[in-house]
Amino acid sequence: MTAIPKLQPTRRAAKVVRRRQLIDAAIESIAKRGLGDTTLSHVSNTAGLSQGIVNLHFTNKENLLNETLKHLRGEYERNWRAALEKAPEGPAGKLAALLKSDYQANVSNKKKLAVWFAFWGEAKSRPTYKKISQERMTDYTEILEELLTQLIKEGGYSDINITSMTEGITAMADGLWLNILISACGFNRSDAEKVMLQYLRQAFPKHKDTFY
Amino acid sequence: MTAIPKLQPTRRAAKVVRRRQLIDAAIESIAKRGLGDTTLSHVSNTAGLSQGIVNLHFTNKENLLNETLKHLRGEYERNWRAALEKAPEGPAGKLAALLKSDYQANVSNKKKLAVWFAFWGEAKSRPTYKKISQERMTDYTEILEELLTQLIKEGGYSDINITSMTEGITAMADGLWLNILISACGFNRSDAEKVMLQYLRQAFPKHKDTFY
DNA sequence: AAAATGAATGAATGGTTATTCAGTAATTCA
DNA sequence: TGAATTACTGAATAACCATTCATTCATTTT
Numbered sequence: 329m330t331a332i333p334k335l336q337p338t339r340r341a342a343k344v345v346r347r348r349q350l351i352d353a354a355i356e357s358i359a360k361r362g363l364g365d366t367t368l369s370h371v372s373n374t375a376g377l378s379q380g381i382v383n384l385h386f387t388n389k390e391n392l393l394n395e396t397l398k399h400l401r402g403e404y405e406r407n408w409r410a411a412l413e414k415a416p417e418g419p420a421g422k423l424a425a426l427l428k429s430d431y432q433a434n435v436s437n438k439k440k441l442a443v444w445f446a447f448w449g450e451a452k453s454r455p456t457y458k459k460i461s462q463e464r465m466t467d468y469t470e471i472l473e474e475l476l477t478q479l480i481k482e483g484g485y486s487d488i489n490i491t492s493m494t495e496g497i498t499a500m501a502d503g504l505w506l507n508i509l510i511s512a513c514g515f516n517r518s519d520a521e522k523v524m525l526q527y528l529r530q531a532f533p534k535h536k537d538t539f540y
Numbered sequence: 541m542t543a544i545p546k547l548q549p550t551r552r553a554a555k556v557v558r559r560r561q562l563i564d565a566a567i568e569s570i571a572k573r574g575l576g577d578t579t580l581s582h583v584s585n586t587a588g589l590s591q592g593i594v595n596l597h598f599t600n601k602e603n604l605l606n607e608t609l610k611h612l613r614g615e616y617e618r619n620w621r622a623a624l625e626k627a628p629e630g631p632a633g634k635l636a637a638l639l640k641s642d643y644q645a646n647v648s649n650k651k652k653l654a655v656w657f658a659f660w661g662e663a664k665s666r667p668t669y670k671k672i673s674q675e676r677m678t679d680y681t682e683i684l685e686e687l688l689t690q691l692i693k694e695g696g697y698s699d700i701n702i703t704s705m706t707e708g709i710t711a712m713a714d715g716l717w718l719n720i721l722i723s724a725c726g727f728n729r730s731d732a733e734k735v736m737l738q739y740l741r742q743a744f745p746k747h748k749d750t751f752y
Numbered sequence: 753a754a755a756a757t758g759a760a761t762g763a764a765t766g767g768t769t770a771t772t773c774a775g776t777a778a779t780t781c782a
Numbered sequence: 783t784g785a786a787t788t789a790c791t792g793a794a795t796a797a798c799c800a801t802t803c804a805t806t807c808a809t810t811t812t
Contacts, residue, residue, distance in 0.1 A: 342789080362665040364576035367769060378791045383771060442664035449661020451722055452654035453574040462724040492738045495719065495727070499735065502718050503711030510663055512674040515707070523711065526704045530743065554759080580800060590761045595801060754812090761806070772795075780787070 347385050347395070349375050354396045359439040363393075363446040397447050397460045400440065404464060407435045412471070419478035420538040426472060427524050430501050431517040441509045469498060483534045493531070500524065559597050559607070561587050566608045571651040575605075575658040606668050609659050612652065613676045619647045620680060631690035632750040638684060639736050642713050643729040653721045681710060695746045705743070712736065 353374035357366045368382045368389055375381070386392040408429040415425030430436060451458040473494045480488055504520035528539040565586035569578045580594045580601055587593070598604040620641040627637030642648060663670040685706045692700055716732035740751040 346789090359664060362662040364662060365665070368771085369769075379793085380770095380772075380791070381789095384790070389770065438664065445657070445663070446661040448718065448722065449658040450574040450576060451657070452650065453572060453577070458722060461722050466724070488742070489738055492735050495716075495731075496712055496735045496739050499715030499719055499732075500708055500712040501715065503713065503715035504707075506660065506714050506718075507707065507711055510660065510670060510673050512678070519707075520711075523704050523708045526701055527708050530700070558759090579798085581798095591763085592761065592800095592802075593759095596760070601800065756811070757809080759806105759808075761804105763802105763804095765800105765802075767798105767800090769798085770796095772793105774791105774793100776789100776791075778787100778789075781785085782783100 359442040571654040
């Protein structure tokens with residue numbers, strides 16, 4: 329018996345892996361059956377594990393769902409931050425990268441979109457969902473507003489209300505997600521990106537060439 | 541006993557009234573508790589009626605929810621058509637009226653928005669919800685595209701992809717709804733309308749004065 | 753006024769589901 | 783290797799909920 333209790337690396341790792349595995353199964357089930365019809369049996373079956381496993385790792389269903397939403401939020405944020413990093417210098421290039429990142433497959437395939445909208449659909453009655461959904465946008469909005477400010481200065485654009493435009497762009501981004509999810513005519517991520525880019529070209533004609 | 545079976549006006553009227561009353565109660569409950577936690581007991585209690593009443597008038601829960609969504613869709617469409625009627629002649633005025641109608645209290649108060657998003661959140665796994673949600677947009681989109689075409693012609697605007705712009709505007713409109721529902725900082729219908737109008741002024745500068 | 757029709761009730765039913773926990777299996781420690 | 787610790791299982795439980803239907807109540811017809 330050592331004074332410092334030894335951590336058990338493989339088991340601790342396993343715990344994280346299990347939780348992640350169950351979150352993935354939850355995403356799968358929510359996309360397939362909806363939030364309302366997602367049962368713990370479906371989740372544990374999808375994960376190939378036994379009935380009580382969610383309660384063991386997350387205490388209860390509510391907690392699993394909260395953690396699932398948090399996971400999605402984290403994944404979303406890491407994705408746009410990585411895209412910003414990789415983008416060429418200058419506000420126009422960064423802006424294009426930020427807005428395009430919303431239509432990358434890992435964050436906005438139909439499965440993920442179905443889950444986002446499932447949570448938003450319950451956000452009014454579930455403060456936790458609402459809060460996490462809000463957090464998703466805070467940093468994104470801030471960066472977007474900064475980039476727009478710089479771009480407007482650089483291009484000498486006039487008559488633009490930056491706050492309004494920021495809100496308009498994030499709204500358009502979310503609305504394009506909805507269109508991908510629901511549209512009758514096979515509207516997809518690439519179509520959504522085109523719409524967003526065309527908006528940027530029209531709003532910032534002097535930087536047209538950056539927005540492709 | 542007459543050959544033509546006599547309709548019983550008061551009873552027939554009562555039936556429509558009851559159904560409407562239950563749909564209203566369903567909207568109330570979905571907004572308050574979410575779609576997943578809406579039970580037939582809540583609905584019947586909210587309506588001040590007895591347990592089995594929904595099954596009597598709608599056969600089952602699924603049917604009540606489908607009819608609730610159809611009701612919302614009808615109300616939405618009647619609202620924008622009425623707004624178009626009242627609007628002054630000319631594409632710019634009509635366009636402004638159409639887009640502003642999305643932010644009138646009767647169709648986009650938080651209660652109604654919560655219900656729309658609740659259904660959209662299950663749309664991937666429920667073909668009926670998906671279909672009705674799509675139908676909501678078909679005529680609206682068509683009219684919007686026509687008005688944009690006319691306006692572009694009238695103003696001699698160039699370099700605009702009309703289809704893309706139509707998709708962008710409807711997306712922005714839906715995204716603004718989401719922002720009203722979820723926003724942390726009290727973003728409301730009037731804010732949303734301002735964002736949309738600013739977009740229009742910027743896209744169609746020659747018609748600026750119409751978009752207030 | 754009596755009979756007939758239709759609307760509404762609410763207790764009972766059967767099915768579903770989250771959660772618990774005693775028992776089993778696997779891994780680590782000494 | 784044996785003991786101890788931890789992870790997992792899955793049957794049992796209790797709560798909940800949609801749906802049914804025998805009965806009651808209200809309205810219309812004759």
